[in-house]
Amino acid sequence: MKLNRRQFFIGASGALAFASTPYLLKGAGIASEKPIRVANILDKTGILNIYSLKQIQATAMAVDEINSTGGLLGRPVELFFYDSQSDGQYNSKYVTEALVKDSVNVIHGGITSSSREVMRPIVSRFKGLLFYNSLYEGGVCDRRHVSTGMVPAQQLEPLMDYVISELGHKKCYILAADYNYGHITSKWMQKFVRERGGEDLAVEFFPLDVNNFQPALSRIQSAKPDIVLSALVGGAHIAFYRQFESTIGKDKIALASGTYGVGLEHTQLSAKEGNGIIIATSFFDDLNTDEANAFVKRFKEYTGDKSYVGEYAEYGERGIKIWAESVRQAGNASPEACIEALSKGTVSINGAGGVYTVDGKTNHTTMDIHIVTGHNQRFNVVKSFKQRPPRDTQMVCDLHQNPDDSTQYEPEV
Amino acid sequence: MEPIINYLFQIGFSFSIFILISLGLAVIFGMMRIINLAQGEFLMLGAYFCTICTQSGINLWLSIIIAALAVGICGIIIERLLIQWLYGRILDTLLATWGLSLLLVGAITTIFGPQTESIASPLGNVALGELLIPIYGIFMIATSLVLLLLLYLLWRHTRFGLIVRSTMQNSGAASTLGINQNLVYMLTFGFGCMLTGFAGAILVPIVGAYPTLGLVYIAKSFVTVISGGSLPLLGTISASSLFGTIDGVIATISTSVIGEIVVLFVAIILLRMLPLGITGRMTKGV
Structure with missing residues (x-):
């Protein structure tokens, strides 16, 4: 069968109308409101x-x-x-x-x-x-x-309460990611630390692609803090937790963080590297x-x-x-x-x-909010705060x- | 005493990183004159191979060797499929290896996902008075020194080294003397890749493996090799010593960021004064 152009268009538009009927009917139905x-x-x-x-x-x-x-x-x-x-x-x-x-x-x-x-x-x-x-x-x-x-008032304030008032880690060394989150968060950390009679020895910022923390670890050693507070962010910064454990170790200087765990860092580090890191969170799997x-x-x-x-x-x-x-x-x-x-x-x-x-x-x-500590690539709850x-x-x-x-x-x- | 040891360690550690990430490129770019923008991805592959081996239960030290060999084999395959058609065509090589770099990052992201894979940092630390130093860092420094010695022996005192150097200097003359230059180019490229894969595997216990790991090191390694100049071994050693010392000292005094800025600043001045690099005018040696 040979079609001329006009016949083709008539046939095609008819076919199109037929094919689109279900859509037209569907659109008219009550069950399918506009999403x-x-x-x-x-x-x-x-x-x-x-x-x-x-x-x-x-x-x-x-x-x-x-x-x-x-x-x-x-x-x-x-x-x-x-x-x-x-x-x-x-x-x-x-x-x-x-x-x-x-x-x-x-x-x-x-x-x-x-x-x-x-x-x-x-x-x-x-x-x-x-x-x-x-x-x-x-x-x-x-x-x-x-x-x-x-x-911060929900997460870092109870964290600082626990770390300074209960554990007695007064001398703090702050590490943060180098963008607005890290800068403002480090100010909150300093504020909460000082309000609780603690001392912020130093604040350091790291661009997101830094993965060599050896110089920082040597500065931390010479500053002799009781605890390191981390607001480090992203995949490259995970290296910090690994290098901290192999250089200093949490048995010598404690480690608390506002960001650890949210990027599932604890599943990517070994149990030893993650054990004992203190964080505050609003949800974790073992709640x-x-x-x-x-x-x-x-x-x-x-x-x-x-x-x-x-x-x-x-x-x-x-x-x-x-x-x-x-x-x-x-x-x-x-x-x-x-x-x-x-x-x-x-x-x-x-x-x-x-x-x-x-x-x-x-x-x-x-x-x-819950204060939890790293334990075998998961978290153990230490303390909870309602609402x-x-x-x-x-x-x-x-x-x-x-x-x-x-x-x-x-x-x- | 402790501060001096600390500085020595920081310098040594920084030196070892510069050496490890640059030696492979010194072979591929320094000797073969291939601008390989996928060099960082070979390092990343080394990191992944090492992680996979370790996670499947193989001893870390053996995994590092396996990873280096595996990346070397990958390098030979890539040389046969891609690089061998592009010798002498610098701009085409640049584009092709850039494409290769994107392909490898994409492939690894698709296979393993974008998250950081890692293995536990082994060996723990050693205390010198109040100063704690990671033993793995000392191992890295020692490894880079041993590697340099082995490379020196390889280039200067083996037949393979002689053939490679002669082919790179004058491939026409070398082939007249009966050397299969295709084979030599293939093996040399594979060897350079193996060195880079080795670096990735060594770095994995401290930095982890993730698809974009190579990007962190690619610029640094090019700066080191270019600043080093035409001699692949002596140039890399001298540039790494210079940059490692600057980075180690400055990063310890101030911050890592300032350390890197000063290194790049020194590299710019150095290349302004010695456009051919530190060993640019030397014609003898490796």
Whole structure:
């Protein structure tokens, strides 16, 4: 059969109309409302992806679970993932793309403070909403930014209490990553140490690709501290914990950290290298509550990965669940409605690490905190604190009074 | 006394790192004139081979040897598949090895994932008064010295060394004398890769293995070899001693970052004054 052009077009358009019928009918049905769009911008590749890989999976799992239980407000949730490749320029590119091209209702993402600070002004410009699911240095006062992770008053303050007041390690030597997180965190460390009558002997910063710590270890030896406090970040810096153990050893100088474990460092070091490192965390696999055990089990089943799950994976689920609760309370998935619901201070969920409540004045989260020590590539709990508020940010930030604030406040030392 | 020992150790440690990461490149770039941008990735491969061997239960010292040999074999395969078509074409080599570098990083990330793989740092430490020094660091210093001695003996006192040096100096004349220059080029490239793989394997217990490990060292090793000049062994020794001393002292007094800045600054001045490197004008020796 030979077709002329006109016959071909008539036939083709007929075939196209027939083929698209299921889609047209589907769109008219009640069960398939327009989806609520969620963006997830994290580092799947590059040197910082040790923090992101499991969070990406946990975010997807949380979205799948919402969809399998009837969606949000009767609408399905659609997840858009963007790989920011451990490079801030991709955060700015993708946050713009998510808000402008894909018109997402909310963005979950950013691990480092530098990536967050790249995204925050763009989120404000396009009137979006950013959930930052990561521990950080605190102080961001912005109604379009929600922090679901630990801030220094929640994490470092109890850690310093334990280390200085209970263990009596008064002389501290601080090592931190050389970018805004490390700089501000080291100030918090100094502040908490001094407030407790301790002494900060020195503060040193290391760019993220430094992996030779021998000169620093020799300086630490000559300074003779009781304890080394680390806010080191990323895959290269893991070398520090290894070189510390083979050069000095935790039996001579103790080691505490605000970042150890969140990149699953303890699974990559030997038991001896990780044993005894003191950290404060809001979630670890051996928390041993029903919720925590259930989360670990679900995550392992969902991913098929039997290895240690960790806090940053849990942050992924935590972020989505808190956001979903704000949508339910608002009865609307628009950023403005969610922000309004969050500001009431009633958004609270029962998550894997206990109860998480978003503080309406600061958009930061109150949570349980645990002091734990490294033991055979896992953690043993030493002490727990129920429902610690984000006190540092509460002291400087009040979004009820100043809804237009978008400052990040820093501590004075 | 302790501060002096500490400085000596820091200098020695820094020297050994410069030596280890540069010797392979000194062969491949210094002798063969191949600008191999994938050199860092051979180091990374060495680190991974060593980690895999150790994790599967092989003794660390044996793993280091196996890793070096394995990277050497990889180097020979890559020379046959890629490099042999590009001798004398500097710009093409540069692009091809850059592509190879991206390919290797991507392949390793796909196979092992991006996280740091590591093995426990062996040997513990030794106390000198109040100063603690890691024994593995001393082992690294000793290894780099032994390696230098072995290389000297190899280049100066074996038939293989003589053939390689003559081929690199004048391949036409060497081949007239019945030397199979294809074979010599292949083996030399493989040997350079083996040295680099050895460095990666030695470094693994202190820095771990991750796909982008090579990027940390590639610039440093090129700076060392270029500053060293045309003699692969003496040049590497002199540049490594200079940079190791500067880095060891400055990094101990101030910070590692300042140490690296000063090293690069000195390298710039050095190359301004001696554009051919420290051994640039020497014609004898290795």
